[in-house]
Amino acid sequence: MTGPANPAGVPSSSADDAGGAGPDAILRNNIGYDMKRAFNAIQADVNATLQPFGLRMLTYSVLAVIRDNNGLRQSRLAEILLIERPNLVLILDELEGLDLVTRTRAPDDRRAYELTVTLKGRRLCDRAFRAVAEHDNRMARGLGAEERAALHKALRLIESNGRSPDDSGNSGREIPRP
Template sequence: MSARPDRTLRQFLGYGMKRAFAAIQTDVNAALAPHGLRMMTYSVLVVIRDTPGVRQSRLSDILLIERPNLVLILDELESADWITRTRAQDDRRAYDLRVTLKGRRVCDRASAAVAAHDSRMAAGLGPEERLALLDALHRIESNGRSSDDDADQVSRP
């Protein structure tokens, strides 16, 4: 049998994470499809649910989504009557985002599907391995931040 064509790439963490992410993204999108969501729309909905009144600019920063792309996602969620956008009282250029009751119900059902997906993807990992993996991912993420990014993280609630 011949060697893997990507054997050189498989020694790199980034390539391994890319391949793992592709598997995760495919599985989570399949789990979310019956709820009318995708990984990104679900992520936006969850953060709005968990942070009532969050502003679009803050949401963009939290989820690392370009603002024009976020507007499209918010339009989609608002059209489904899962969120509301209300002009902020203190800044007429900003919007406060809130989940509707309908959105909360969809989000709760989708969260159960994502929990099942997460268990599937982590099958074979014990609790300590899972925590170690999460810790390693957080460290890698921190290593990729500039000192300016770290300052931004500290200054924001």
């Protein structure tokens, strides 16, 4: 905690709080709360941006990663994007139905599929890429180049903090009295 602490470490909930601090002031201290609201704004904008292309954030991500990793297999793609394999199947069905990607049997392992982007898929992906880049600039308006780089760095650090329960003793989470 950085702010002034009261005995219990609990925020002051006095009535005059509501005056100039905003009714959700307590939650504004939490990175997750601010991030959820920021991400909601981003997702709404990127989905509106991708809608004319027939894509969503998720389908665009899948398309873009296949585009840059030709011959990729579904299991590996699911790993990369942190998607469960069963959920990826439906996304690929959708993209394949739109003639944007193809599944071809792997020559060495006939259980697996190799994913490729079609010409149509590559063209759409490139156009969508530019629209998403504009979306990014729109959402980052007001941030300087260094601030924007710092944001990316912070987000990646947080992501990696989530994967490392490398605290002392227990995993760092409190165990409340039953």
